[in-house]
Amino acid sequence: MWQKIEVEIGRESGQRIRAENPGREVERKKGRIITNYPKFVALVFCCVLAAASCGSSHGRPVSKSPVQLRHLPQVKRPNTATSKFPLISHSAQRLVDFYIQAGVNNGFNFDGDTNGKMELFIPLGWTVNIQCHNSATSLYHSCAVTNGANSTTPAFPGASVPNPQEGIDPGGTASFTFVASQAGTFRIACLLPGHEEAGMWGKVIISSSINDPELLS
Numbered sequence: 001m002w003q004k005i006e007v008e009i010g011r012e013s014g015q016r017i018r019a020e021n022p023g024r025e026v027e028r029k030k031g032r033i034i035t036n037y038p039k040f041v042a043l044v045f046c047c048v049l050a051a052a053s054c055g056s057s058h059g060r061p062v063s064k065s066p067v068q069l070r071h072l073p074q075v076k077r078p079n080t081a082t083s084k085f086p087l088i089s090h091s092a093q094r095l096v097d098f099y100i101q102a103g104v105n106n107g108f109n110f111d112g113d114t115n116g117k118m119e120l121f122i123p124l125g126w127t128v129n130i131q132c133h134n135s136a137t138s139l140y141h142s143c144a145v146t147n148g149a150n151s152t153t154p155a156f157p158g159a160s161v162p163n164p165q166e167g168i169d170p171g172g173t174a175s176f177t178f179v180a181s182q183a184g185t186f187r188i189a190c191l192l193p194g195h196e197e198a199g200m201w202g203k204v205i206i207s208s209s210i211n212d213p214e215l216l217s
Contacts, residue, residue: 086099094127095126096126097129097131098129098215099131099133100131101133102143102168103134103136103139103141104135106137106138108195108199108200109199110143110188110190111217113217114199114200114201115201116203118188118216119202119203119204119216120204120214121205121207121210121216122210123206123208123211123212124182126179126213127177129175130143130175130176130177132168132173134167134172134173137171138170139170140169142165142174142191143160143161143164143174143189143190144159144160144191145188146186146188146189146191147186147187149201150196150197151187154178156179156180161175161176162176164191164192165191165192166192167190167191167192180206182206183207185203185206186204187202189202
């Protein structure tokens with residue numbers, strides 16, 4: 001039950017010393033002190049040394065590595081600042097609702113965009129509801145999906161607001177519904193005389209490779 005720990009103390013003549021504490025015995029012989037301690041005392045001594053060595057590294061406290069922050073990529077989104085909502089897609093019904101503002105800030109535009117910058121992407125065969133709101137305060141505007149430049153005939157049955165060449169009253173709203181039954185690139189335009197030429201048109205892209213409707217502006 002006893003363990004001997006030898007400690008060098010220099011050269012001295014051999015001498016035996018009995019400690020007053022009966023739990024240990026010290027002997028000085030041939031320059032060495034021989035001490036008998038209980039095993040648990042030696043164990044505590046070793047644990048203290050181990051804890052002291054783990055608490056620092058070369059006299060300096062151990063520091064934690066700084067947290068690395070992830071920089072998420074920026075997501076490009078359509079400009080919908082002037083729209084109540086860009087679109088609502090109903091995939092199960094193969095139906096999409098678009099909301100478009102015509103004549104923002106009394107200009108010749110759709111959602112503030114001109115000359116084809118606004119793009120509607122529609123899966124082939126879907127039913128399309130378009131709500132056309134005239135944001136202008138003094139001009140009449142309309143919305144119609146046509147086959148190309150300066151066409152006054154809707155590309156699909158029902159693909160225009162009522163009386164598209166007369167237009168919607170300032171601040172008014174009109175809706176229309178059609179089925180995107182043919183693939184291709186079409187136009188959505190204001191059919192009042194001179195408005196399309198002034199830049200009031202966007203693109204409508206219909207394709208079987210489009211899975212989800214989208215409005216970019």
